[in-house]
Amino acid sequence: MAERKSNREAALGAKPADVVLKHCRLVNVLSGEIEENVDIAISGGEIVGVGQDYAGVHEVDVAGRYVYPGLIDAHIHLESTKLTIPEAGRLMARFGTAAVITDPHEIANVSGLEGVSFQMDTARDCGFIDVFFTVPSCVPTMNDDAVETCASDLGPDKLRMLLGCKNVVGLGELMNVPGILNGDMAVERKLADFGDRGVLDGHAPMLSGKQLNACIYMGIQSDHESTTADEAREKLRRGMVLMIREGSSEHNLDALLPVVNSRNSGRVMFASDDLDPSDMMRRGHINHLVKRAVAKGIDPIVALQMATINPANYFGLSRRMGAIFAGADANLVVSRDLENFEPDFVIHRGQVVYKNGQTLNVNRPGKHHLRPTMHCALPAVGALQIRMEVPKQAHLIDLVPGQIVTRSSMFMPKQQNGCAVADAAQGVAKVCVFDRHMGSGGFGKGFVRGFGMKYGAIGSSVGHDSHNLIIVGMSDAAMLRCAHVICEMGGGQAAVLGDDSGEIVRLPLPIAGLISNDAYENVIAQEQKLEDFCRQALGVTLPRPFAAMSFLALPVIPAIRITDKGLFVVDPGAYPRKVSIFED
Numbered sequence: 001m002a003e004r005k006s007n008r009e010a011a012l013g014a015k016p017a018d019v020v021l022k023h024c025r026l027v028n029v030l031s032g033e034i035e036e037n038v039d040i041a042i043s044g045g046e047i048v049g050v051g052q053d054y055a056g057v058h059e060v061d062v063a064g065r066y067v068y069p070g071l072i073d074a075h076i077h078l079e080s081t082k083l084t085i086p087e088a089g090r091l092m093a094r095f096g097t098a099a100v101i102t103d104p105h106e107i108a109n110v111s112g113l114e115g116v117s118f119q120m121d122t123a124r125d126c127g128f129i130d131v132f133f134t135v136p137s138c139v140p141t142m143n144d145d146a147v148e149t150c151a152s153d154l155g156p157d158k159l160r161m162l163l164g165c166k167n168v169v170g171l172g173e174l175m176n177v178p179g180i181l182n183g184d185m186a187v188e189r190k191l192a193d194f195g196d197r198g199v200l201d202g203h204a205p206m207l208s209g210k211q212l213n214a215c216i217y218m219g220i221q222s223d224h225e226s227t228t229a230d231e232a233r234e235k236l237r238r239g240m241v242l243m244i245r246e247g248s249s250e251h252n253l254d255a256l257l258p259v260v261n262s263r264n265s266g267r268v269m270f271a272s273d274d275l276d277p278s279d280m281m282r283r284g285h286i287n288h289l290v291k292r293a294v295a296k297g298i299d300p301i302v303a304l305q306m307a308t309i310n311p312a313n314y315f316g317l318s319r320r321m322g323a324i325f326a327g328a329d330a331n332l333v334v335s336r337d338l339e340n341f342e343p344d345f346v347i348h349r350g351q352v353v354y355k356n357g358q359t360l361n362v363n364r365p366g367k368h369h370l371r372p373t374m375h376c377a378l379p380a381v382g383a384l385q386i387r388m389e390v391p392k393q394a395h396l397i398d399l400v401p402g403q404i405v406t407r408s409s410m411f412m413p414k415q416q417n418g419c420a421v422a423d424a425a426q427g428v429a430k431v432c433v434f435d436r437h438m439g440s441g442g443f444g445k446g447f448v449r450g451f452g453m454k455y456g457a458i459g460s461s462v463g464h465d466s467h468n469l470i471i472v473g474m475s476d477a478a479m480l481r482c483a484h485v486i487c488e489m490g491g492g493q494a495a496v497l498g499d500d501s502g503e504i505v506r507l508p509l510p511i512a513g514l515i516s517n518d519a520y521e522n523v524i525a526q527e528q529k530l531e532d533f534c535r536q537a538l539g540v541t542l543p544r545p546f547a548a549m550s551f552l553a554l555p556v557i558p559a560i561r562i563t564d565k566g567l568f569v570v571d572p573g574a575y576p577r578k579v580s581i582f583e584d
Contacts, residue, residue: 017041020056027068045350070098070331075271079106089128095285098331103172105136112152134172148563151437156189170198206572248547251402287341300338377441384476388420393583399450408560452541461491461513
């Protein structure tokens with residue numbers, strides 16, 4: 001109460017504020033204008049005044065540079081950065097990010113409520129960004145053990161335990177669209193429990209018409225899966241909030257920006273979803289999307305609104321952030337222009353967290369308490385064979401460049417010693433997914449095209465969303481060798497060149513097989529070494545091969561996927577349908 005009284009006095013100008021930014025060019029996302037020569041007074045981590053003639057204990061002359069609110073990522077899985085939350089925040093702060101809305105369903109699928117608690121605990125110690133949570137709605141993804149082996153089951157009763165947790169803003173992306181459309185009782189209980197207590201985020205790739213209407217009727221409010229302008233336009237027309245996504249594997253901004261205009265921009269926001277730290281370091285975070293939007297003709301203030309006040313309004317955070325006004329958290333970005341959106345310095349809750357190319361107050365990663373999560377019973381190499389005594393058509397997972405949707409194709413495999421094998425001439429590699437949770441020894445196998453791989457194998461314990469062990473390679477022996485390497489290091493990503501010897505490059509991810517305990521600089525260096533090795537030694541031509549591989553096992557995204565239970569065709573709004581490797 002005493003602090004509030006003191007801050008009121010500073011707001012009135014009756015006493016100096018802690019800090020005053022002088023001579024700001026304020027980007028006002030509330031009024032849609034740029035105000036010249038403005039003072040911004042800060043006390044106790046809050047903005048206490050915006051206007052002229054404020055005095056401060058410390059005064060900083062920004063000399064006419066632009067000042068805009070800290071940016072907000074409307075949808076991200078922080079586990080997908082491979083970083084602990086403090087390290088992810090330290091990296092994001094350098095790009096002007098002030099807050100993220102994260103759905104911890106990646107770690108929840110592996111470690112259940114223990115994993116969610118781990119993320120919430122580490123978020124409290126971040127210091128660089130604010131972290132808000134949506135409760136993971138689909139753990140497991142499809143609630144069907146015939147589709148994939150999962151480690152966790154967060155039903156309605158367990159999710160209800162998270163309702164009162166600090167910084168929970170709603171229900172995370174509800175990927176079980178067939179459950180919504182077919183009246184799954186567990187899905188309906190989740191919607192009812194969270195419907196009056198926050199947002200209900202959606203996940204509806206390619207959904208249209210009456211099925212889309214049914215999802216919206218049941219309360220789904222947003223979507224981040226649109227890949228075409230027509231799809232995005234229909235979802236906006238029918239009442240959804242549109243998240244334009246640009247991640248490591250998901251590149252939707254160019255296709256969706258033409259939908260945005262001055263009449264609908266208030267219902268559009270930006271999201272990264274899944275973003276590797278090396279991509280973030282190279283291009284930026286949400287500021288990259290703002291920059292790209294402006295370069296394509298979106299008004300700079302409108303672009304900033306989509307990255308600030310729009311998500312703040314949607315998630316019920318507008319009394320704290322999203323704009324610059326008295327009473328808001330002092331989350332500010334100071335930049336020289338509204339073209340590149342590169343911060344000169346960044347303030348989070350009144351503290352400078354980034355300045356002159358350096359993040360301040362470096363975190364020291366600590367020990368984690370999660371139990372080991374790699375429980376594989378790998379088969380003998382002969383079990384990976386795909387027998388084919390006579391030539392026959394086989395199902396093929398065809399990657400779509402820049403997207404996580406796939407195409408379902410048929411092809412004639414190369415035949416060798418009575419088996420169908422990978423074939424570099426056709427651009428076809430083999431893919432296997434191994435149960436890494438229950439030690440069952442189960443695995444699925446098939447073919448994928450689009451990696452451009454010629455030798456060796458790559459693998460990862462990051463395999464959305466159940467995160468079984470996924471391997472792509474050109475020989476069974478190299479694939480199995482890669483699987484053993486990942487299991488032996490307790491989870492992570494690896495690339496191997498030879499069948500039984502030759503170079504191995506590793507990126508350990510000991511926290512749930514998803515997250516490194518290292519500083520972001522070291523993780524980025526390891527990522528780059530892996531990617532260079534894949535390109536130079538294995539002949540991989542696909543950009544971001546590990547990001548693309550991680551989505552091959554996600555059975556809620558059209559059109560064909562592979563899990564540890566086999567191949568599945570996925571149609572919009574329908575349950576996955578299992579198919580054999582060879583033509584049915």
